[in-house]
Amino acid sequence: MKKLCFATNNAHKVEEVQAILGQHFELLTLNQIGCQEELPETGNTLEANSLQKAQYLFDHYQVDCFADDSGLEVTALNGEPGVFSARYAGEQRSHADNIALLLKNLSGVEDRSAQFRTVITLILDGKVNQFEGIIKGKIIEELKGSEGFGYDPIFMPEGYEVTFAEMSIEEKGEISHRAKAVEKLISFLK
Numbered sequence: 026m027k028k029l030c031f032a033t034n035n036a037h038k039v040e041e042v043q044a045i046l047g048q049h050f051e052l053l054t055l056n057q058i059g060c061q062e063e064l065p066e067t068g069n070t071l072e073a074n075s076l077q078k079a080q081y082l083f084d085h086y087q088v089d090c091f092a093d094d095s096g097l098e099v100t101a102l103n104g105e106p107g108v109f110s111a112r113y114a115g116e117q118r119s120h121a122d123n124i125a126l127l128l129k130n131l132s133g134v135e136d137r138s139a140q141f142r143t144v145i146t147l148i149l150d151g152k153v154n155q156f157e158g159i160i161k162g163k164i165i166e167e168l169k170g171s172e173g174f175g176y177d178p179i180f181m182p183e184g185y186e187v188t189f190a191e192m193s194i195e196e197k198g199e200i201s202h203r204a205k206a207v208e209k210l211i212s213f214l215k
């Protein structure tokens with residue numbers, strides 16, 4: 026069976042994708058290939074960062090691999106926080122601080138539209154392919170729900186009256202940006 030390294034230390038993500046890939050590919054974690062170091066993420070776009078992570082693994086470990094990077098893009102803020110979503114309010118990477126800053130920057134702003142976007146970069150036999158997943162929605166004015174993580178309590182996907190943080194993991198997993206990018210990756214691999 027062909028082996029493919031997933032550039033994440035999140036065992037849950039690995040398990041989910043492995044279940045879908047089944048017999049076709051065996052997923053390896055960073056630990057399994059002996060990669061303990063932080064992967065470089067210094068790009069200014071999701072595309073650049075996910076490519077940088079995958080390229081690093083390919084160059085240093087000579088493995089087929091894929092990496093993902095995600096962010097929240099707010100129309101009225103010209104696509105910010107985007108690639109800086111995790112550290113929007115500073116290097117402490119606090120979800121609460123990030124949400125507070127975003128709501129402050131959007132106070133009094135009429136256009137609340139936003140999208141979550143994921144870019145996955147696959148390097149297979151040395152060839153690079155990228156897959157994008159987008160979910161459109163809006164930023165509401167106060168936090169609702171306690172599921173999920175990050176900006177979930179203030180993001181309401183289009184066509185829904187609840188936030189991502191009010192959905193079960195399964196419900197969010199059916200429509201999320203990450204799920205859409207993973208689906209494209211999987212249909213490419215199959």
Ligand code: ITT
Nearest residue numbers: 033093094095096097110111173174175176177201
């Ligand atoms: P890893 O790189 O270790 O996987 P990360 O937190 O950087 O962790 P992502 O690159 O997927 O994960 O996402 C970057 C940030 O974008 C994340 O910290 C959140 O603030 C935000 N974000 C991404 N996906 C999200 C989601 O589904 N719900 C809420 N916020 C999300």
